[in-house]
Amino acid sequence: MATSDHDYYELLGVSRDADEQEIKKAFRRLARRLHPDVSDEPDAEVRFREISEAYEALSNPETRQLYDRYGHAGLRSGGFTPRHFNLGDIGDLFSAFFGEDLFGGMRGAAARGADVAAQIEIELADAARGSKERVTVEVAVTCRTCKGDGVQPGTNVSTCPRCGGSGRLQQVARSVFGEFISTTACPQCGGSGRLVEHPCETCNGAGRTLEERALDVEIPAGIHDGQRIRLSGEGHAGALGARSGDVYVLVRVRPDERFVREGNDIFSQVDLTIVQAAVGASLQVETLDGEVDLEFQPGTQPGEVRVLRGRGMPVLQGFGRGDHRVLVNVTVPRRLTDEQRKLLREFERLSDAETYAPHEGFLGKLKSAFR
Numbered sequence: 001m002a003t004s005d006h007d008y009y010e011l012l013g014v015s016r017d018a019d020e021q022e023i024k025k026a027f028r029r030l031a032r033r034l035h036p037d038v039s040d041e042p043d044a045e046v047r048f049r050e051i052s053e054a055y056e057a058l059s060n061p062e063t064r065q066l067y068d069r070y071g072h073a074g075l076r077s078g079g080f081t082p083r084h085f086n087l088g089d090i091g092d093l094f095s096a097f098f099g100e101d102l103f104g105g106m107r108g109a110a111a112r113g114a115d116v117a118a119q120i121e122i123e124l125a126d127a128a129r130g131s132k133e134r135v136t137v138e139v140a141v142t143c144r145t146c147k148g149d150g151v152q153p154g155t156n157v158s159t160c161p162r163c164g165g166s167g168r169l170q171q172v173a174r175s176v177f178g179e180f181i182s183t184t185a186c187p188q189c190g191g192s193g194r195l196v197e198h199p200c201e202t203c204n205g206a207g208r209t210l211e212e213r214a215l216d217v218e219i220p221a222g223i224h225d226g227q228r229i230r231l232s233g234e235g236h237a238g239a240l241g242a243r244s245g246d247v248y249v250l251v252r253v254r255p256d257e258r259f260v261r262e263g264n265d266i267f268s269q270v271d272l273t274i275v276q277a278a279v280g281a282s283l284q285v286e287t288l289d290g291e292v293d294l295e296f297q298p299g300t301q302p303g304e305v306r307v308l309r310g311r312g313m314p315v316l317q318g319f320g321r322g323d324h325r326v327l328v329n330v331t332v333p334r335r336l337t338d339e340q341r342k343l344l345r346e347f348e349r350l351s352d353a354e355t356y357a358p359h360e361g362f363l364g365k366l367k368s369a370f371r
């Protein structure tokens with residue numbers, strides 16, 4: 001049963017009297033755009049199936065006539081069943097049908113070397129400044145003995161009898177696009193077109209060997225925990241000279257017990273004693289750039305926040321830096337000597353409501369001016 005209720009002509013964007021060539025062209029254009037492997041459009045898969053169904057119905061004169069006369073209902077009663085094909089096969093079908101790659105050069109990437117994942121841990125301070133790190137990865141490299149062809153030097157290679165050296169076998173296949181000749185890799189020689197009598201002893205014929213490699217990684221200032229850095233072409237070697245894969249380095253930024261990072265801002269806490277908070281103090285506060293002197297006014301309250309503009313993390317691949325916010329904490333003594341206790345009691349005796357009166361802000365001053 002047809003899965004789409006949309007008008008087939010509308011789906012393909014062609015007029016009702018479009019000829020075979022126009023329909024084919026329209027389908028090709030849409031298929032290129034909507035294939036789920038290449039399209040960012042959220043409903044690409046559904047739409048891709050719809051245009052395939054529309055193309056299948058309209059490319060066959062019999063089903064097209066049925067559709068023109070009686071619409072979807074006509075097709076259903078006429079026994080039309082769109083093929084549900086595996087989207088993974090569509091690239092092959094497409095190239096066979098149109099004689100070209102659906103995705104441009106992408107299919108050539110099949111023999112490209114695989115990517116390698118690596119991980120490094122850095123300090124927050126390194127993330128703030130940016131740094132150069134070294135990471136060790138084990139990658140497949142082209143075998144030095146056989147230069148990647150997998151043949152022991154000086155031994156014979158014969159042409160594959162099954163495919164005659166082409167590495168490919170052709171067969172007739174049926175698909176949504178009709179009948180066509182499909183080409184597959186020859187199973188006897190694995191697509192190489194040749195039979196190797198003596199595989200290279202160094203790499204057992206694989207053409208590649210494993211090698212440990214130390215790579216330098218440039219960590220950009222402002223990097224966030226969990227971001228990845230790609231080292232292009234440093235991954236596994238490709239088959240027979242194809243492009244190497246990439247190395248993806250996952251960067252973990254170790255938490256720094258002095259700071260909490262939130263985006264590009266840094267938060268920290270400063271402890272004032274009750275006396276420092278009451279009479280004022282000058283304290284050194286740790287920042288990403290080292291210690292900074294901060295003045296605290298007499299009567300500084302717990303919970304106050306001092307903002308150090310531009311002292312936070314650098315903006316990754318941008319300009320400027322976030323802020324550093326210092327939260328004031330006032331520590332209350334836990335163990336007092338007899339003398340200290342006596343002094344504090346004496347202090348309390350000399351205190352009254354005025355001692356703890358809130359600081360008069362602008363509004364307060366205004367009010368007292370009218371009093």
Ligand SMILES: [Zn+2]
Pocket residue numbers: 143144145146147148150151200201202203204205206207208
């Ligand atoms: Zn080798």
Ligand SMILES: [Zn+2]
Pocket residue numbers: 160161162163164165166167168186187188189190191192193194
């Ligand atoms: Zn073969």
